[in-house]
Amino acid sequence: MTITQTLPAAPSAPTAAPAGRARWERPSLIALLVLTGALYLWNLSASGWANDFYAAAAQAGTQSWKALFFGSLDAGNVITVDKPPASLWLMGLSGRLFGFSSFSMLLPQALCGIGSVWLLHSAVRRWSGPVAALLAGAALALTPVAVLMFKFNNPDALLVFLMVFGAYFTVRATETASWRWLALAGVAVGFAFLAKTLQAFLVLPAFGLVYLMAAPTGLGKRVLHLLSAVVALVVSAGWFVVVVDLWPASSRPYIGGSTDNTELDLALGYNGLGRVFGGQGNGGGMGGGNTGFGGETGLGRMVNTSFGAEVSWLLPAALIALVAGLWFTRRAPRTDRTRAGLLLWGGWTVVTAVVFSFMQGTVHPYYAVALAPGIAGLVGIGAVELWRGRDNLAARIVLGALVAVTAGWGFVLLNRVPEWLPWLRWTVASLGVGAATAITMGVHRFARAAVAVALAALLAGFGAMSAYAVATAATGHSGSIPASGPVSSQTGGGFGGGAGGQANAELVRALRETTGTWAAASNGSMGAGSLQLASGRPVIAIGGFNGGDPAPTLAEFQRHVADGQVRYYVPGGRGGGGGSISSWVEATFTQVSIGGETVYDLSLPLG
Known part of the structure; x- marks a missing residue:
């Protein structure tokens, strides 16, 4: 059963997965992946180290x-990043294999993007x-925030790849009521948790709903299969x-970002409920407030000036496709595949959008x-099913x-950057x-016109x-809060991501000549x-991401210095845990100038 089958005189379409491939399918898929690879790999090192926080790790x-x-x-292993390390495993291993560079660090990210496009294509097909x-x-590949990430x-590339993997496994599981495929979906989401913790779980309601509603077996077995997938998820995460x-x-x-190590x-805490409700180092916590990064909470957040140009280009189309598709398939059998696809990608989109819209933390x-991926899946399914029913x-x-x-x-989104390609929005x-107008009037009845209308x-x-x-x-982006678009974003603002500045050459040379475990220490990660x-x-980031974590303690730092394991202290950065250390250093060691920058030589006590 498809959307078009619910309309009078609409052509029917198969209810199961396509059995074979038309001759044009494989070349078209290869072309999609090649073009995606060209877009993601082209000028890959333009962003340099991108976010210094993750690059350093x-x-x-x-x-x-x-x-x-x-x-x-x-x-030297003083403190971790404030996320689980799964994405760092890929970047670190790539650096070990190819030598550490901007390209080797970002290569796994681009490959995650290409893989996400391929998996989404496979699932929807x-x-x-x-x-x-x-x-x-194509919709996923060309979403600006996807190109950016x-x-x-940042860990979002691996997160998305693993969540789309989970969706593909859910599709396979639902087709044959297979607990094994469903368990693999749980494994995929579990490892996505190791990329960005609880955010990975936002797709679970959609996965569970689709299987519970559309898998071709009894209710009891569907519930048991879901429980087995939960076990697989818990173990994997x-x-x-x-x-x-x-x-x-x-x-x-x-453990950076934690309150109890x-x-x-x-x-x-910080990466979980703190993001949703505020507090736990996330700020916010007041309904209807403004987080300072994403704009005011509420249903309008996903289309505001912060989020709109990132992802909302096809969001209205996706919501129209979802509502219309669910209406047209309202009388379809329980196992109808078109409706199951709409629930899968629609549930993904709605749950994620609502949570992001009302998050009161960072x-x-x-x-x-x-x-x-959710928006892209809805657009692909909805556009094709509606076109099939164009009679x-x-x-x-x-x-x-x-x-x-x-x-x-x-037009509205392009009008927010009126100086950039002003002719495009009118076109x-x-x-x-x-x-x-042509679609509504039925111009498709003329064969040549149908092709032209579809292309338009x-x-x-x-x-x-x-x-x-x-x-x-084509644009380089760096810092901790990158944004897509034609303007280079270099945002760090003291939040742990470098802003693309150049380090003092003479100080860098001095650090390279050190022999201890750490060349230097500085407040915060920036x-x-x-x-x-x-x-x-290695350089100790006192206090971790924003300088607020209790690592290293003053006693630990004093021990490292006494053992000759830290040579320099570079003032600045963000305070927090660095306050007592900074005071002790300033009162104990000699201030020197290296390349015009004031630092403290921890091998030269005062007096």
């Missing part, structure tokens, strides 16, 4: 296996056919938490990359509205109006977003990360 992982396993900020799969894959070193928290704290780094607290616009007025009206609204919203709007509709829907995506790929990346020598 990836570098540390190439120098120390312990640092790689725990996700330490430095090879099984239930909705090759054309829907191509549209969905698959060329950046929990093994690292158990290992870290059972490891003697004295022989591992401090445990991975469990990090996952449930939320950054680039988080929206997690929405991109019916109801389908034509909905499809025309979808095209017109998408073009109109593209997109004109194509949208023309294509929507694609250009109206994808043109603005595609141009913005290419501009994003200054420490840039010094470590430039010199290749």
Whole structure:
């Protein structure tokens, strides 16, 4: 049963996964992946170290296996990043294999993007056919925030790849009521947890609903299969938490971002419920407030000036496709594949969008990359099913509205950057109006006109977003809060991501000549990360990400200095845990100037 089958005189389509491939399918998939690879790999090193915070940890992982396993900020293993280390495992191993560089660090990110497009295509094709799969894959590949994140070193690239993997496994499981495929979906989401903790679980309601509703077996078995998948998820997500928290704290780094030096607290607190409700180091916590990064909470957040250009280009079209599709399939059998696909990608989109919209803790616009696969899947399925039913007025009206609204919203988003390609928004709007009118009036009945109308509709829907995506790929982005678009984003603001500044050459040379465990120490990760990346020598980031973690303690730092393991202290950065250390250093050691920059030589006591 498909959407079109619920409309009078609509052509029918198969209900199961397509059995074979048309001759054009494989070349078209190869072309999609090649073009995606070109977009993501092109000029890959333009962003340099991207986010210094994660770059420094990836570098540390190439120098120390312990640092790689725990996700330490430095090879001396003082403190970890404030996320689980799964994405750092990929970047660190790539650096060990190819030599550490911007390209080797970002290569796994780009490959995660290409893999995500391929998996989304494969999942959509099984239930909705090759054309829907191509549209969905292209929509994901060309979403600006996806281009940004698959060329950046934040953990979101691996997170999205593993969540799409989980969706593919869910599709396979639902087709045959297979608990094994469903368990693999749990494993995929479990490892996604090791990339970005609880955010990975936002897709679980959609996965569970689809299987519970559409798997071709009895209710009891469906419930048991879901329970087995939960067990697989807990084991896959929990093994690292158990290992870290059972490891003697004295022989591992401090867990950055936690309040009690445990991975469990990090996952449930700062990186978990703290993000949703505020507090736990996230700020916020007041309904209707403004987080300072993503704008005010509420349903309008995903289309505001922070999030809108990142991911919302096709969001109106996706919601139209979801509502119309569920209505048209309301009388379909329980196991109907078209409706199952709409529930899968629609549930993914709605749950994620609602949580992001009402989060009162820290939320950054680039988080929206997690929405991109859901939106893309809905657009691919909805557009193809409505086009199949174009002989019916109801389908034509909905499809025309979808095209017109998408073009109109593209105009609005482009109008927010009026100085950039000003002609594009008018072109997109004109194509949208023309294509929507032609579709609604039934011009498709003329064969040649149908091709022209379909092409105009694609250009109206994808043109603005595609141009913005290419501009994003051609532009370098760095810092802790990157944003897509034609303007280079270099945001650090003291939040742990370097802003692309150049380290003092003479100071870097001095750090390279040190022989202790750490060349230097500095408050917070911003200054420490840039010094470590430039010199290749470990630098202690006192207090971790924002300088607020109790690592190292004053006693620990004094012991390192007494053992001759730290040579310099570089003032600045963010305070917090560095306050007592800074006071002790200033009162105890000699101030020197290296390349015009004031530092403290910890081998030269005062007097």
